[in-house]
Amino acid sequence: xxxxxxxxxxxxxxxxxxxxxxxxxxxxxxxxxxxxxxxxxxxxxxxxxxxxxxxxxxxxxxxxxxxxxxxxxxxxxxxxxxxxxxxxxxxxxxxxxxxxxxxxxxxxxxxxxxxxxxxxxxxxxxxxxxxxxxxxxxxxxxxxxxxxxxxxxxxxxxxxxxxxxxxxxx
Amino acid sequence: xxxxxxxxxxxxxxxxxxxxxxxxxxxxxxxxxxxxxxxxxxxxxxxxxxxxxxxxxxxxxxxxxxxxxxxxxxxxxxxxxxxxxxxxxxxxxxxxxxxxxxxxxxxxxxxxxxxxxxxxxxxxxxxxxxxxxxxxxxxxxxxxxxxxxxxxxxxxxxxxxxxxxxxxxxxxxxxxxxxxxxxxxxxxxxxxxxxxxxxxxxxxxxxxxxxxxxxxxxxxxxxxxxxxxxxxxxxxxxxxxxxxxxxxxxxxxxxxxxxxxxxxxxxxxxxxxxxxxxxxxxxxxxxxxxxxxxxxxxxxxxxxxxxxxxxxxxxxxxxxxxxxxxxxxxxxxxxxxxxxxxxxxxxxxxxxxxxxxxxxxxxxxxxxxxxxxxxxxxxxxxxxxxxxxxxxxxxxxxxxxxxxxxxxxxxxxxxxxxxxxxxxxxxxxxxxxxxxxxxxxxxxxxxxxxxxxxxxxxxxxxxxxxxxxxxxxxxxxxxxxxxxxxxxxxxxxxxxxxxxxxxxxxxxxxxxxxxxxxxxxxxxxxxxxxxxxxxxxxxxxxxxxxxxxxxxxxxxxxxxxxxxxxxxxxx
Ligand SMILES: Cc1ncc(C[n+]2csc(CCOP(=O)(O)OP(=O)(O)O)c2C)c(N)n1
Numbered sequence: 001x002x003x004x005x006x007x008x009x010x011x012x013x014x015x016x017x018x019x020x021x022x023x024x025x026x027x028x029x030x031x032x033x034x035x036x037x038x039x040x041x042x043x044x045x046x047x048x049x050x051x052x053x054x055x056x057x058x059x060x061x062x063x064x065x066x067x068x069x070x071x072x073x074x075x076x077x078x079x080x081x082x083x084x085x086x087x088x089x090x091x092x093x094x095x096x097x098x099x100x101x102x103x104x105x106x107x108x109x110x111x112x113x114x115x116x117x118x119x120x121x122x123x124x125x126x127x128x129x130x131x132x133x134x135x136x137x138x139x140x141x142x143x144x145x146x147x148x149x150x151x152x153x154x155x156x157x158x159x160x161x162x163x164x165x166x167x168x169x170x
Numbered sequence: 171x172x173x174x175x176x177x178x179x180x181x182x183x184x185x186x187x188x189x190x191x192x193x194x195x196x197x198x199x200x201x202x203x204x205x206x207x208x209x210x211x212x213x214x215x216x217x218x219x220x221x222x223x224x225x226x227x228x229x230x231x232x233x234x235x236x237x238x239x240x241x242x243x244x245x246x247x248x249x250x251x252x253x254x255x256x257x258x259x260x261x262x263x264x265x266x267x268x269x270x271x272x273x274x275x276x277x278x279x280x281x282x283x284x285x286x287x288x289x290x291x292x293x294x295x296x297x298x299x300x301x302x303x304x305x306x307x308x309x310x311x312x313x314x315x316x317x318x319x320x321x322x323x324x325x326x327x328x329x330x331x332x333x334x335x336x337x338x339x340x341x342x343x344x345x346x347x348x349x350x351x352x353x354x355x356x357x358x359x360x361x362x363x364x365x366x367x368x369x370x371x372x373x374x375x376x377x378x379x380x381x382x383x384x385x386x387x388x389x390x391x392x393x394x395x396x397x398x399x400x401x402x403x404x405x406x407x408x409x410x411x412x413x414x415x416x417x418x419x420x421x422x423x424x425x426x427x428x429x430x431x432x433x434x435x436x437x438x439x440x441x442x443x444x445x446x447x448x449x450x451x452x453x454x455x456x457x458x459x460x461x462x463x464x465x466x467x468x469x470x471x472x473x474x475x476x477x478x479x480x481x482x483x484x485x486x487x488x489x490x491x492x493x494x495x496x497x498x499x500x501x502x503x504x505x506x507x508x509x510x511x512x513x514x515x516x517x518x519x520x521x522x523x524x525x526x527x528x529x530x531x532x533x534x535x536x537x538x539x540x541x542x543x544x545x546x547x548x549x550x551x552x553x554x555x556x557x558x559x560x561x562x563x564x565x566x567x568x569x570x571x572x573x574x575x576x577x578x579x580x581x582x583x584x585x586x587x588x589x590x591x592x593x594x595x596x597x598x599x600x601x602x603x604x605x606x607x608x609x610x611x612x613x614x615x616x617x618x619x620x621x622x623x624x625x626x627x628x629x630x631x632x633x634x635x636x637x638x639x640x641x642x643x644x645x646x647x648x649x650x651x652x653x654x655x656x657x658x659x660x661x662x663x664x665x666x667x668x669x670x671x672x673x674x675x676x677x678x679x680x681x682x683x684x685x686x687x688x689x690x691x692x693x694x695x696x697x698x699x700x701x702x703x704x705x706x707x708x709x710x711x712x713x714x715x716x717x718x719x720x721x722x723x724x725x726x727x728x729x730x731x732x733x734x735x736x737x738x739x740x741x
Contacts, residue, residue: 014296014304062479068300162354
């Protein structure tokens with residue numbers, strides 16, 4: 001089963017590599033991974049989609065926790081949470097289909113972010129299955145390129161508590 | 171040095187080591203660390219031991235750490251100096267040995283340029299360290315070193331690498347050593363969950379056939395005393411992993427010796443038949459479990475470990491307790507509602523003991539490793555520090571040496587690194603002054619770090635260097651005979667082995683050799699009486715012996731081979 005795991009890591013040289021090395025070294029799967037800044041300057045959030053049975057997921061979470069640079073690991077799949085992904089979809093525009101493509105774009109509340117006479121690039125945001133559906137529908141016109149951001153996710157409700165760092169270096 | 175005076179990174183480095191009470195550094199100089207060696211020249215609060223290969227430095231640091239319980243320290247240069255440490259670091263990672271390895275690095279502005287003697291050692295060692303650091307600014311140096319020692323020695327111990335660019339060591343700042351340390355992503359759990367412990371106590375007290383399965387964690391956490399009290403008060407039999415040997419006295423009637431692939435018949439039968447298995451600081455590795463599906467299937471399993479990842483990794487257990495074995499054992503002992511009645515169970519185990527003792531042929535006048543080890547055990551009364559290499563001699567030592575004390579069994583278990591023994595015994599000899607330190611290697615492994623003989627001689631270390639020469643890569647030969655159609659492919663060392671006596675003498679070591687069982691006593695007496703320099707004995711043993719019992723890799727206890735079916739002789 002797929003699990004979405006949210007990991008807060010020290011925003012530090014090598015922290016991302018440590019997580020990636022752990023996954024490859026232990027033979028765990030990464031389906032998607034995204035990383036970005038958070039509300040705290042020295043902390044980044046990684047959202048990792050991985051796959052495996054309960055025993056494997058248990059190890060994934062434990063092994064992530066074991067890394068010194070990880071501050072908090074939450075298996076979002078086990079709690080109420082929101083997941084979003086952004087996709088840029090470059091679609092061909094065969095003659096006379098532009099209106100139809102724009103309609104599909106509207107249904108998915110997408111944005112047209114680039115347009116030429118041969119192609120349009122649409123930006124769609126939403127849960128991953130919505131992106132899948134959009135790509136699926138647009139494929140009848142011919143998909144030229146797709147870039148997906150990977151999932152980002154947050155627990156619903158209260159915020160995760162994080163210990164503040166004392167500045168110990170001078 | 172005044173509080174606001176700026177000093178160089180090199181000086182800060184040594185101030186930090188002083189704060190960490192480091193007594194010995196095992197190292198080897200080179201371009202990137204010259205500045206450190208410049209200061210080292212005048213440092214008097216610690217001793218630098220010049221090894222003859224950087225792998226030796228790391229194994230020596232490991233030997234020191236395992237024998238003393240303190241953090242072992244190695245210092246090497248960048249590039250090849252750093253890459254030479256990789257095997258030692260991986261070894262320390264597998265066996266959870268607390269060491270800090272300082273590597274030189276090219277100057278910051280050259281990193282990534284394929285500069286002379288540049289290697290990305292932080293990248294290379296990422297999967298084999300507990301943690302590692304590249305120090306990017308001299309202002310971070312002191313805190314990084316503080317963290318390195320803290321991380322290496324707490325929780326489940328392990329190796330930490332600190333990479334020191336040349337310019338960082340040369341730049342200056344004010345030295346300030348943080349007294350307190352707080353790493354927010356690293357909070358080991360020491361105290362076990364009280365409810366779980368209470369439950370464990372209840373289960374154990376009601377058990378009919380309980381068994382303690384003890385690993386290296388008991389030694390590392392210093393809980394041998396707690397273990398003794400707990401086992402004896404409750405009459406619980408104890409079996410140990412290779413790393414656990416020494417945690418409980420080998421001569422005690424409750425000790426079953428080692429379990430697993432080359433464990434005793436009775437220990438493995440006990441594992442197979444127990445109704446409650448209590449794992450203390452062990453990790454159910456494949457050399458212990460064999461085929462997981464058939465390992466100890468009917469017992470209620472309790473697993474105490476400080477590392478949560480060890481739990482449910484290989485074997486799913488019924489009652490996990492995350493915490494320091496020392497705390498947990500003390501609490502467990504206090505919570506026991508009653509003493510279990512194990513007399514019938516202990517009788518049963520004794521029947522197994524008699525059914526299949528550790529036997530070997532000893533009437534034909536030929537020299538055998540088991541006999542040599544038994545003699546060493548007798549002569550030293552189980553009180554020596556024994557440092558083995560990897561192979562048959564290692565397993566025979568585990569079976570026949572009756573370790574009396576924790577920290578007296580030093581061996582490469584997880585990685586199985588040939589060439590470990592000699593340098594590790596050097597580290598141990600710096601930590602232990604009141605007991606004999608004995609290095610036991612095969613003729614194969616001995617040649618893997620043979621250069622460290624110089625280090626032993628130069629430092630006048632009274633190490634007993636014993637070579638068990640069976641003229642073969644014995645353990646591989648055994649597998650070839652049993653599982654690979656007797657194709658002794660590249661394992662016969664006999665024709666090409668050097669003259670070990672002459673080797674010893676060339677290094678200036680008093681050296682002896684024998685193939686006569688009757689000479690063993692007097693040679694051992696001789697070796698044990700030399701206390702101001704190393705001594706070497708080559709034991710020329712039979713070639714064809716095999717280690718039994720043996721549970722083949724990935725097999726079950728029911729597949730145990732107890733002894734050789736058709737003895738053969740290889741001349
Ligand atoms: C560095 C390294 N290379 C290869 C091996 C594989 N190996 C395991 S045991 C063994 C044979 C060791 O022979 P020897 O040192 O003579 O000891 P013996 O088994 O004869 O006691 C070998 C080659 C290893 N463990 N470590």
